[in-house]
Amino acid sequence: MxxxxxxxxxxxxxxxxxxxxxxxxxxxxxxxxxxxxxxxxxxxxxxxxxxxxxxxxxxxxxxxxxxxxxxxxxxxxxxxxxxxxxxxxxxxxxxxxxxxxxxxxxxxxxxxxxxxxxxxxxxxxxxxxxxxxxxxxxxxxxxxxxxxxxxxxxxxxxxxxxxxxxxxxxxxxxxxxxxxxxxxxxxxxxxxxxxxxxxxxFGLEPVRFNINIIPSFSIENMIRVAALGALCALVSILFCETLHKTNKLLIKLIKNNYIRIFCGGLAIVAFTFLVGCRDYNGAGMDIITNAMNGHAKPEAFILKIIFTVITISVGYKGGEIVPTFFIGATFGCVVGNLIGLDPGFGAAIGVVALFCGVVNTLITSVILSIELFGSGAVILFAIACGVSYMLSGYYSLYSSQKIVYSKLKAEFINRSAM
Missing domain, CATH: 1.10.3080.10 (Clc chloride channel)
Known part of the structure; x- marks a missing residue:
């Protein structure tokens, strides 16, 4: 009883x-x-x-x-x-x-x-x-x-x-x-x-993208997707390192918060007129959509990194994830086309692979690919995410993130992200 x-x-x-x-x-x-x-x-x-x-x-x-x-x-x-x-x-x-x-x-x-x-x-x-x-x-x-x-x-x-x-x-x-x-x-x-x-x-549309061409599941395409995932890992390290080091450098050089953010704002204005367009101001969702349709400028990803790093480092508010989508989409569109992938599909791979690299969330990234692009190519997305996750090291957009277990073996390391 x-x-x-x-x-x-x-x-x-x-x-x-x-x-x-x-x-x-x-x-x-x-x-x-x-x-x-x-x-x-x-x-x-x-x-x-x-x-x-x-x-x-x-x-x-x-x-x-x-x-x-x-x-x-x-x-x-x-x-x-x-x-x-x-x-x-x-x-x-x-x-x-x-x-x-x-x-x-x-x-x-x-x-x-x-x-x-x-x-x-x-x-x-x-x-x-x-x-x-x-x-x-x-x-x-x-x-x-x-x-x-x-x-x-x-x-x-x-x-x-x-x-x-x-x-x-x-x-x-x-x-x-x-x-x-x-x-x-x-x-x-x-x-x-x-x-x-x-x-x-309230009538808000969820973020969704259409992939015009889904490549077949083959050894060649798996290799291409893995290669793009590896390159996205390198871009994720570049983005995170540039963001954190620029922030520390600017704080050291310009100690007054008001002067620092004012100068940063002037720099964004100057760069905007220097590049001759408004593509890199704001979130840039229209540029992401263009990349999904196979159209992106080769320099777009690096310019977005520059604009975002300045904006966030000097004290403006928002977030880094949508810029990450922008960077990944434009980079994936251009590089995907070079390695034999459809540029629109390369853009989609770039979005989720770079997202995975900068926030170290593997399962989330695979699920993101399904919610944004559907499940038709989920295995290829998973391969790209897995490669990006493993090769992006312990870098992260969020310095408070803890790397509890190693990415390379079953080992407890409990270290802060870089």
Whole structure:
């Protein structure tokens, strides 16, 4: 009888925990979906306004000063961002509430005036802050605070990109490379799905691309895809190293945050007129789409790296993932064509392989390929991601990311990303 009672107690515990997280994650996803949708609409409005008014880029340096002032006003360090959210998962799970409005407004300013940045950095910071605040209101304990922060990250990421499964696994996988927190799967996927449905309710289109030509599954194509994956690993190292070293160098050379971001804004304006087009301002989703259709300039990927590195290093806000898509798509389009792949398919491989290299999330990257491009060539995408993951070393866009297990053998190393 005691054994039966014990089993019933255990079953009751599992059931209660399950329904608790469905409810809590549902609430988090609802809030994340609303905030994420509002953020998506705001960024799109800012982008359209910029594209209709070329002169607005001249205000970028002043927009940078406004960003620094806002962060100083609310006593939040300008360098606090996605790394803070990642660190919070390993500590107390608490993310400052003020981070949400600051990253929301600052990212819109960056996109409005032509900085080269994405949206996912804001998504992770918005989501982490939302999750943390929900956890505080519900008085969750420290371990549950970790899960609710992941829920928030998944929800806003899903609302912005329309990729609920990718959002789920990204939050689970990005914190510690080599470990996936399976206990967070139900909370994260519930939050992702709810947020995704909210974004659809507001008429937001999920990010999707069509591949015109899917190559056959052959030894030759596997070798070509593996080669492109290896080259994307090298580009990922270049991007991460350039970003981190430029940031450290500029902080050392120009200690005043206001002067640094103002000079960075002037540099973006100057480079924009030097290249003679606006392709490298903002996120550049139209350029990504062109690459998927087989059209990309050979120099586009390196110019996007330059624009993004300057923008992020001097203190403008946004994220590096959409620029990564841009870099990967344009690089893959050009190089894929050179090695015998259809350029549009090469662009698709470049997107997921470079994403995998800069964030070290192998499973997420394979799932991303399915949600963005369909499952028709998933094995080829998986090969490219696997090669990029292994050869990209321990470099990462997020210095707070932990490499728990080696990429080369079953060895516990627990080191910080480079």
């Amino acid at each position: 005691d054994i039966v009672a014990l089993k019933l107690t255990i079953i009751k515990k599992y059931v209660i925990t399950f329904f608790k997280w469905v409810m809590v994650a549902g609430i988090t996803g609802l809030i994340g979906g609303l905030v994420g949708s509002a953020f998506h609409i705001s960024v799109e409005y800012a982008t359209n306004l910029r594209m209709k008014n070329d002169w607005i880029i001249f205000i970028l340096p002043l927009g940078g000063i406004a960003i620094i002032y806002l962060y100083k006003l609310f006593k939040l360090g300008n360098n606090m961002g996605t790394n803070l959210v990642i660190d919070s998962i390993r500590t107390d799970g608490k993310v400052p509430f003020v981070m949400s409005p600051l990253i929301f407004i600052s990212t819109v300013i960056t996109h409005l005036f032509g900085g080269s940045a994405g949206r996912e950095g804001a998504a992770l910071q918005l989501g982490g802050s939302i999750g943390s605040q929900v956890g505080k209101v519900l008085r969750l304990d420290e371990k549950d605070m970790h899960l609710i922060t992941l829920c928030g990250m998944s929800g806003v990421f899903s609302a912005l990109f329309g990729t609920p499964l990718t959002a789920t696994f990204f939050s689970m996988e990005v914190i510690s490379v080599g470990i996936i927190y399976y206990s967070s799967f139900i909370p994260c996927i519930v939050s992702s799905i709810v947020a995704y449905e909210v974004s659809l309710f």
